[in-house]
Amino acid sequence: MIARVTANGLVVEARGLAKSYGARRVVDDVSFEVAAGECVGLLGPNGAGKTTTIKMVTCFLPPDAGALRVAGLPMEPRHHRAIKRRLGIVHQEDSLDPDLSVEKNLTIYASYFDVPAAAARRRAAELIDFAALAEHRRSRIRTLSGGMKRRLMLARALLNDPALLVLDEPTTGLDPQARRLVWERIRQLKTRGTTILLTTHYMEEAARLCDRLIIMDGGRIVAAGTTAELIARCVGDEVVEVRLADDADDHARFVAALAGGPWRVERAGQMVYVQLRGGDGDERLARALVGREFTRRCATLEDVFLTLTGHSLRD
Amino acid sequence: MVPTRGALRIWRRDYESWKRYAPAFVVSALGGPVFYLVAIGWGVGRFVTDIGGVPYAVFLAPGLVASAAMNSASFETTFGSYTRMSEQQTYRALLATPCSVADIVAGDALWGASKSVLAVALVLVITAALGLVTSWQAILMLPVAFLVGLAFGMLGLVVTALASSYNSFEYYFTLGIQVMFVFSGVFFPLDSMPSWAQTAAWFLPLTHAVTLCRALAAGAASAALLAPAAWLAVMTCAAFVLAERLVRRRILQ
Numbered sequence: 001m002i003a004r005v006t007a008n009g010l011v012v013e014a015r016g017l018a019k020s021y022g023a024r025r026v027v028d029d030v031s032f033e034v035a036a037g038e039c040v041g042l043l044g045p046n047g048a049g050k051t052t053t054i055k056m057v058t059c060f061l062p063p064d065a066g067a068l069r070v071a072g073l074p075m076e077p078r079h080h081r082a083i084k085r086r087l088g089i090v091h092q093e094d095s096l097d098p099d100l101s102v103e104k105n106l107t108i109y110a111s112y113f114d115v116p117a118a119a120a121r122r123r124a125a126e127l128i129d130f131a132a133l134a135e136h137r138r139s140r141i142r143t144l145s146g147g148m149k150r151r152l153m154l155a156r157a158l159l160n161d162p163a164l165l166v167l168d169e170p171t172t173g174l175d176p177q178a179r180r181l182v183w184e185r186i187r188q189l190k191t192r193g194t195t196i197l198l199t200t201h202y203m204e205e206a207a208r209l210c211d212r213l214i215i216m217d218g219g220r221i222v223a224a225g226t227t228a229e230l231i232a233r234c235v236g237d238e239v240v241e242v243r244l245a246d247d248a249d250d251h252a253r254f255v256a257a258l259a260g261g262p263w264r265v266e267r268a269g270q271m272v273y274v275q276l277r278g279g280d281g282d283e284r285l286a287r288a289l290v291g292r293e294f295t296r297r298c299a300t301l302e303d304v305f306l307t308l309t310g311h312s313l314r315d
Numbered sequence: 316m317v318p319t320r321g322a323l324r325i326w327r328r329d330y331e332s333w334k335r336y337a338p339a340f341v342v343s344a345l346g347g348p349v350f351y352l353v354a355i356g357w358g359v360g361r362f363v364t365d366i367g368g369v370p371y372a373v374f375l376a377p378g379l380v381a382s383a384a385m386n387s388a389s390f391e392t393t394f395g396s397y398t399r400m401s402e403q404q405t406y407r408a409l410l411a412t413p414c415s416v417a418d419i420v421a422g423d424a425l426w427g428a429s430k431s432v433l434a435v436a437l438v439l440v441i442t443a444a445l446g447l448v449t450s451w452q453a454i455l456m457l458p459v460a461f462l463v464g465l466a467f468g469m470l471g472l473v474v475t476a477l478a479s480s481y482n483s484f485e486y487y488f489t490l491g492i493q494v495m496f497v498f499s500g501v502f503f504p505l506d507s508m509p510s511w512a513q514t515a516a517w518f519l520p521l522t523h524a525v526t527l528c529r530a531l532a533a534g535a536a537s538a539a540l541l542a543p544a545a546w547l548a549v550m551t552c553a554a555f556v557l558a559e560r561l562v563r564r565r566i567l568q
Contacts, residue, residue, distance in 0.1 A: 060410065060567055081413045089411035095404035099332040108331060111324045112412035157411075 006072035009036050011164045011195045012057055017066035019052050026052045028219040030066070034164070039186075039196040041210035043203075045309050048216040050199045051092075054168055057197065058089050071163045085113060088162030090153045092169045098141045102133055105141065106156055113160040120159070127155035130185065147178025154185060158194075165189065167198035171205060183208060203301040213301075217309045227301055234307050235299040236263070236277035240285065242294040244270050257288040266307055275299065275307070316559065318421035321414035325422025326429070328405075329395075333426075344387060344434035348379040349441060355502065356447075366504060369533075376447035377528035378501030380438050380456055381463060385521055387434040388427035388464035389492055392471030393484050396423045400475060406566055416563045420555060424468035431464025432457055450534025459531065459544075463524040466547045469554035470520070476561030495521035500529075523547050 012034035019027040027049040034040045042050045055061035057070055059080045068075040071086040097105050103124055110120035128137055131151035136144060144152065150170065157165060170186065171179040186209055189196065200206050206213055207227045215223045215230070223230055244251055258265050258274065261284060266273040274285065333340070352372060360371030367374070399405035409419055435456055442448045474487045498512070499505075499521035505513050516522045523543035530540055 058411065081415065084411065085413045087411070091404070091407055091411070093404050093407075095408035097328065097332055097405065098403060099335065100328075104331060108324075108328050109408075109412070111327065112321060112409065112414050114320075114413075156408075160412075 006036070006069075010034065010069070011036050011071060012197065013067070013069040014053075014057070015067040017053065017056060017068060018064050019049075019056065019061065020064055026219050027056070027063075030216070030219075030221055032214050032221065032224065034195060034197050036163075036195050037193045039190050039198070039209055039211050041206040041213045042197065042199040042216065043201075043206055043213055043305060044216035047218075048309070049219040050216055051168065052219075053216070054166060054197070054199060058087060058166055059084055085160065086163040088157030088160065088165040090150075090157045090165075090167045090170055092172060094149050094153060096141045096149060096152060096156070101138050101140060102128060102144070102152060103137050105152060106159060109156050110159045115159065123159055127158055130158075130188075131155040132181070145178070147174050147181060150174060150178070150182055151185065154182065158189075163195060165194050165196045167196065169199055169201065172201065179205075203305055207301045215305065215308055222308050223304070230304045231299045231301065235303040236275045237299055238276045238296060239299050239303055240274040240276065240289070240294055240296045242272045242274070242289065242292055244272060244292075246270065254288065254292075258285070261285065264307075266303075268306070273303065273306075275303065316417055316556075318417045319415070321409075321412075321418030322421035322425060325409065325414065325418060326425045329423065329426035330429070333430075340430070340433070341437065344383060344437050345441065347386065348383050348438045351379055352376065352442070352445070352447075372445075373447050373532075374504075374529075375502065376442045376445075377456075377532035378499075378525050380435055380442065380460075380532070381499075381521060381524035381528040382496055382501055383434045383438045384431040384460040384463040384524060385467050385492065385495065387430040388424075388467040389471050389488075391427035391430050392423055392468045393475055393478075393487065394481065395427075396472055396475045397478055397481065397484075399423070400562070400566070406562070410566065416567065417559050420469070420472055420558045420562055424465055424472060424555070424558075427468030427471065428461045428464030431460045431467070435460035448532045450532065452531045452534045452536050455531050455536065456528055459524070459527045462544060462547050462551070463520070463527075466520050466524075466551045466554070469551050469558055472558035473554055473561060476558060476565050495519045500525045520547060520550055 010033050012032070014033070015031050017027055017030040018025065026047075030049070030053060032040075042053060044050050052061065056063045056068060056075070059075070063075065070083050073079040073083050075083070097108065100108060106124035106127060107117070107120045110123060111117075115123065128134055131154065133148060133152060133155070136148065141149065154167075154170070167186070171182050174182065183205065186196065190209070198209065210227070212226055213224065213230060214221055223234060225233065242254070244254060254272065255265065262277065263285070264275040266275065276285075352375065356372035356375045360375070363371040365371065406419055410416070439448065439453060439456060443453065474484065478484060498516055499519050500516065501521070505516050505522065508516070523546045526543045527540055530536060
């Protein structure tokens with residue numbers, strides 16, 4: 001069951017958000033919503049404005065313009081305390097108290113939300129189980145692995161039973177096993193109806209966890225929808241990946257052979273990606289591919305991302 | 316802008332994190348004052364007849380008590396708070412809860428002031444055992460230590476909010492804390508300095524802390540002590556407002 005936290009069922013309502021640092025506009029006219037019970041992913045290359053958007057939603061940064069409501073309250077300094085009471089935030093960097101035990105990390109944090117001591121201990125015990133840290137209840141933080149710390153960060157953000165859980169790159173820096181365990185916990189939260197807003201650089205993570213995605217680039221939203229919608233709208237059904245030889249003439253010949261076909265061609269260095277819809281133009285493509293090394297596969301979110309935000313390196 | 320009960324929760328967090336390091340604190344809180352008492356109080360004191368009718372060690376002891384209050388809070392809200400602000404990202408974690416920047420600044424300063432009280436209590440026990448503090452009014456040095464600790468705690472947080480690394484504290488400890496330690500009347504009476512220097516010393520918070528402690532050690536409490544106490548209270552409020560602003564600018568952007 002999904003608790004209705006606001007009258008209209010929306011936990012985040014952002015209209016025309018903008019933020020500039022000096023002359024640099026990092027978020028520009030961003031509008032989106034997160035409904036109760038939804039898991040929404042914010043994707044985009046570095047510098048796209050994801051983190052700035054998250055900071056505005058979590059009372060860490062005042063927007064320059066636009067209207068923002070979180071947990072039913074307008075984002076104004078006098079409401080910050082009430083809004084934060086209803087938020088659970090997992091920042092990218094670990095911010096656990098290194099000199100406290102796993103359990104103390106949770107009970108002390110619960111006190112900031114005015115959870116009474118007995119209730120805090122109960123809640124901490126439940127969340128320690130949830131985070132699969134029962135054996136480490138009395139351990140100090142420095143003895144935990146990266147994955148355990150992330151899970152504890154996640155558990156800590158759930159102490160106040162938040163109306164909105166904000167995860168800023170929840171699995172960055174984790175090994176594949178640890179990442180899968182975090183994913184599993186997030187999926188568990190989804191089935192319980194927790195509303196989640198997350199940012200990520202991992203397309204697999206976004207595709208697995210999010211009901212809906214918002215792709216940002218250069219401070220703006222460039223596309224939004226479910227994974228399937230975005231793939232269908234922006235890429236097609238299948239992608240043929242072709243690795244070209246290191247020969248400029250050959251490149252030109254291949255691109256010319258594909259020109260004007262019922263597909264879209266994306267290039268990145270030695271690689272050419274031919275995005276296909278249905279079986280259209282198969283014969284012509286087959287001719288162009290003769291004698292070349294290629295892979296034909298289903299279109300993925302990664303194709304959407306690279307198509308929308310380009311293949312060049314961002315620093 | 317106004318701190319709430321969140322400050323007390325943060326105090327508790329700081330205390331819980333510190334507990335295991337209590338033995339190190341006892342050594343550092345007692346070490347400095349005891350070494351100064353032995354080396355300067357008796358070592359140098361043998362060549363000093365008396366100051367204002369009291370033996371030199373008796374003159375020196377309350378000054379060292381005031382310095383102990385200054386040092387404990389200053390270390391806590393510089394090195395300690397800087398660690399929480401940058402290395403451990405504690406401030407960020409706190410701002411993800413209903414706690415505000417005002418709660419953080421007040422909580423850390425309160426904790427610094429608590430450590431000052433503890434340090435002064437330890438030093439008082441030693442000085443009283445050595446017969447250097449004779450009046451029961453010396454008990455009032457504990458609330459004075461709290462006020463002095465709060466004042467230096469807030470100042471430390473102003474410095475922390477401006478610090479770019481741990482190295483930045485070298486300036487504050489050498490040009491601020493060290494200067495106060497030697498020019499605030501701990502080691503010699505201020506009226507032996509030229510009048511311009513006495514005026515300058517009036518602006519140093521430790522001067523007022525020393526005035527308070529010396530009077531209480533001698534059992535000479537009077538309404539006149541309200542002036543230095545008020546001076547410290549006003550400075551504490553001003554530094555709080557400044558620290559809150561600077562910490563906010565530093566982390567909420």
